[in-house]
Amino acid sequence: MSYKSHCPTHGHRMQRHLITSAADPAPLGEDRAAVARSRSGDIYETLRNAILSGEIRPNEPLIEADLAASFGVSRTPIREALQRLAVEQLIIPRKRGWSVREITxxxxxxxxxxxxxxxxxxxxxxxxxxxxxxxxxxxxxxxxxxxxxxxxxxxxxxxxxxxxxxxxxxxxxxxxxxxxxxxxxxxxxxxxxxxxxxxxxxxxxxxxxxxxxxxxxxxxxxxxxxxxxxxxxxxxxxxxxxxxxxxxxxxxxxxxxxxxx
Known part of the structure; x- marks a missing residue:
C-alpha cells in the first residue's frame, strides 16, 4: 500500500519535506534526535489525519517498507509513528505490518x-x-x-x-x-x-x-x-x-x- 495513492498531494509534499531535511548537513547528538522525533511526528500526524478523514479505510494494510518509500525515510520513524497510532487503537497488528482498525x-x-x-x-x-x-x-x-x-x-x-x-x-x-x-x-x-x-x-x-x-x-x-x-x-x-x-x-x-x- 502506498500512502500517495490515498492522498497524493499531501504525500508528495510530506515526502519533499522529509527528503529536504535528510539532505541537510547531518545533525549531531541531541539535534539528530530532535530531527528524528520531528520526522516521526510529521508522519504520525499525516497518517492519523488520513485515517480519521477516511482517506485510509478500515482494514487497509499499512506496510512499513511501503510507507518508508512513500515518505522517503528509513523504517525507524515509520515504526515510531505506527506505534503511536497503535497506542491510540487506530491500527492493529497483522501478519505483515498493520491495518486500520474498524470500530463498532x-x-x-x-x-x-x-x-x-x-x-x-x-x-x-x-x-x-x-x-x-x-x-x-x-x-x-x-x-x-x-x-x-x-x-x-x-x-x-x-x-x-x-x-x-x-x-x-x-x-x-x-x-x-x-x-x-x-x-x-x-x-x-x-x-x-x-x-x-x-x-x-x-x-x-x-x-x-x-x-x-x-x-x-x-x-x-x-x-x-x-x-x-x-x-x-x-x-x-x-x-x-x-x-x-x-x-x-x-x-x-x-x-x-x-x-x-
Missing amino acids: AAEASENSEVRAALEGYAARLAVERATDEEIAAVTAIHRRRLAIEPNDDAARVETNREFHGLIVAAARNVKLRDAILRSGRFYFNGSVARRTSEEEFHLSNRDHEQIVAALQARDGDAAELAMRNHILRTFHIFRKLSYPTSEAASLAPLHGASGRG
Whole structure:
C-alpha cells in the first residue's frame, strides 16, 4: 500500500519535506534526535489525519517498507509513528505490518457522546476567550461553506474541518484540543460527504449558523448547546450511512441526534 495513492498531494509534499531535511548537513547528538522525533511526528500526524478523514479505510494494510518509500525515510520513524497510532487503537497488528482498525457502531456512538460534550465545552470557552477577529474568521468560513457548489465534497469536508478547528483553537486549551482529537474516531469525511443528502447538508449549515450566532452574541450556553446538538446529529447521519440497521438499532438513543436536532 502506498500512502500517495490515498492522498497524493499531501504525500508528495510530506515526502519533499522529509527528503529536504535528510539532505541537510547531518545533525549531531541531541539535534539528530530532535530531527528524528520531528520526522516521526510529521508522519504520525499525516497518517492519523488520513485515517480519521477516511482517506485510509478500515482494514487497509499499512506496510512499513511501503510507507518508508512513500515518505522517503528509513523504517525507524515509520515504526515510531505506527506505534503511536497503535497506542491510540487506530491500527492493529497483522501478519505483515498493520491495518486500520474498524470500530463498532457502539464504539463510534460512545465517541460521539464524548466528542459532543468536549466540543460543546470548547464552544463555550471560545465565547469567553476568542477575539473578535477569530469570531470573524469562523463567520467567514461559514459563509464560504454556504457558497459551495453541490457535489463539491472536498470543499465541504475542508470547510467543516476549518470551522470546527478554528473554534477549538479559540478555546485556548491544549488538553481539551487533544482530547477532542482522540475522540475523533468518527468523522465527516469524503466518504460520508458523498453520501450525505442535500437536505442533510443544509441542516448542517443551519447548525453552523446557530453556532456562529451564539459566538457573535457571546452566549456561552447557546454555543455549547448548538455545538453539542450538531455533533450528535452529524453522528446520526454517519451511523445511518456506515452501519447495518440491525447494529445501529441496538444502540441507545442519542439526545439531539434527530434530523431536526
